[in-house]
Amino acid sequence: MAGTFDRADEVKAFDEMKIGVKGLVDAGITKIPRIFHNPQATVTNPKPPSTLTIPTIDLRGGVFESTVTRKEVTKKVKDAMEKFGFFQAINHGFLSRSWRR
Known part of the structure; x- marks a missing residue:
């Protein structure tokens, strides 16, 4: 039955x-x-780029x-947030709780 697959109809029904x-999961x-x-999608290198x-x-x-x-x-914070959505702050003077114990 693979030859009768009409993706557009199935997407519409979904x-x-x-x-x-x-x-579907529920x-x-x-x-x-x-x-x-x-x-058409193929994974040639499943590892993330380093x-x-x-x-x-x-x-x-x-x-x-x-x-x-x-x-x-x-400016660095703004650029990092616009391009990546996050950044690592170093030398901020605060220690996490796990380091203070």
Whole structure:
């Protein structure tokens, strides 16, 4: 029956059910429906690229005392949040609870 698969019709039927993927999971499906298959997608390298680096922002050195330094750090934070959504702050002067014990 693979030759009679009409993806558009199945997507439309799925949308009309209005249950979404959570509804499928709640119903106990055991196989991913064909409408979610992408035969053109291939994974050539399942490992994430190792070139990704987490933006690191150094908060040492008068961040709060110097207007120039504060503006530079603010720009770095803004850039990191816009490009990555997160960053690592170093030399912030705070220790996590696990380190203080």
